[in-house]
Amino acid sequence: MSATGFGSFVTAARAAGHLVVQPRMGMSSPDEMRAGLMAVRRARPTTVGTITVDSFTRGNNHAAAQNALSGGERLNGYPIVAHGPRTTAALLDGILSPDFPIQVRHGSPDPRQVFAAMVKAGLSASEGGPVSYCLPYGRCPLRESVHAWGAACDFLAEARAGTDGAEPHMETFGGCMLGQLCPPSLLVALSVLEALFFRQHGLRSVSLSYAQQTDPGQDLEALAALSRLAGDLLAGLDWHIVLYAYMGLYPKTAQGARLLLGEAARLAVRGGAARLIVKTQAEAHRIPTIAETIEALEYAGAVAGHTAAARLDAPPSYRAVTDTGLHAEASLIVDAVLGLHPDLGRALLRAFQQGLLDVPFCLHPDNHGRTQAFIDDTGRLRWSDTGALPIRRGAKGDGQMSSATLLAALGHVSAKFDAAGQVRRGRTPPKPLVAHTEERFT
């Protein structure tokens, strides 16, 4: 384990009992980006910074990003390649430090140019993966993404000498596939597989993502499965778990959004995540302001602190997670893929060809598209069709979804928390939606 870098900062914070909270943030203007990072650095909880690139940069269309900048148009993120390393290094001056590491978030199936621009500017932490930044978001064939990601990770791992001793860090995005309606066992398996891919390409510090889904009990079980698999398979690496606050359709009301973020913060602490990516109350409507982002970080940090304190007094039985077979399912998927080829890139390609990996609601041509998921009566995310996945059949075979059913499933969490927000309006501080046992010990 290295002394500095994104991973070691988070690991140290965890050892000290603090959940690291992190925003989504990317502005096209360097001055605004700097102001945003500065505000995050100054926020009360333990934070790390984020630079999210814009959509043109994600697609390696740097000329289009440059044109938009020249034309005075605002982009939906920071165009790190178009601005160039000198501009980026200048905006980071006095902000980036061992106690405020910054992660570059990009969403690209070919991150080589982004990584090159990032490393030249002194940044060494990023995220994504050959599957998770290819299948959901673009037209790039999986084969090309696997190749580009292998080269990009090799480059990043070798760049460790040039990043002031900071150990390069990569986070998997596989635990967040499509943001919603992907059953947790597949999310856990993909997150683990992408972490193994990073290790194969020389990275020694990784984090494994998981996105909050529809049911806190199921999410706790997923986080436990992810930790257990990471512990079994990533020995010798610096690793931690990062939880994403719900990524789907967000509650429309401020109160509903707050309740959902509070739920995510509690889940992070209870599930053993070291880091939480927050969402803001503005999420359902527009790109949040810096002030809204800071408010979300501080709220999540406060709920996490409260939850962590309550945990110390809770009896051990309260930490028990109900096993519905999620770990077993994720293990079956991981093992089936690892058995296909010693090279993980090839194993991933074969797995998708054979449908051993198959993401529901994913339009990419390299995805079989034979799996289907639904939200059951208890609010849990389940398989209705497992296609050729190496796990037992889904719960129901009808599989036919209407636009109205899909809309209801996509809006399930948003509606639930907006309704809860209405009920609880006026009471402060907001109580958790689902009564967690720790509340009894506070």
Added chain:
Amino acid sequence: MPPMYSRGDRRKAVLTTISSDSHTWNLIFLQLLLEEHRYQVHNLGPCVPVELLVAECSAELPHLIVVSTVNGHGFHEAGRIGSALRAVPALEGVPMVIGGKLGIDGWQPERRDELLAAGFDAVFHDEPGQLAAFSGFLEAAAAGTRLYA
């Protein structure tokens, strides 16, 4: 309720997004909705380059072209899409609509004319009531009425 049609009058729709937009839930939803309105949908998926869109539409000669985008770059890219499609003689009269979250600062009503001038027949921004308006548009289009002009 969508109107009922016999199988024979199933119409073709090309469903697409702009080249920088990686979102797909909007496309998955719209495919189902269009199918319920008896369209046979060619869903081009995320991040569609203008050249690909022109090629697919020229080959398909659809009855309807639907552009859905939610990443905030819609205003930047819509003009090029509209003029490129309208430049193909065979596509000149095909109904073409755009909708979603079109700008990073939300809906800018003054830019609707820009989109109409670029060749779009209707604009559905992300606001309550717009889904019903789009369904109404589909029914009118299916009935052959250009109510939207």
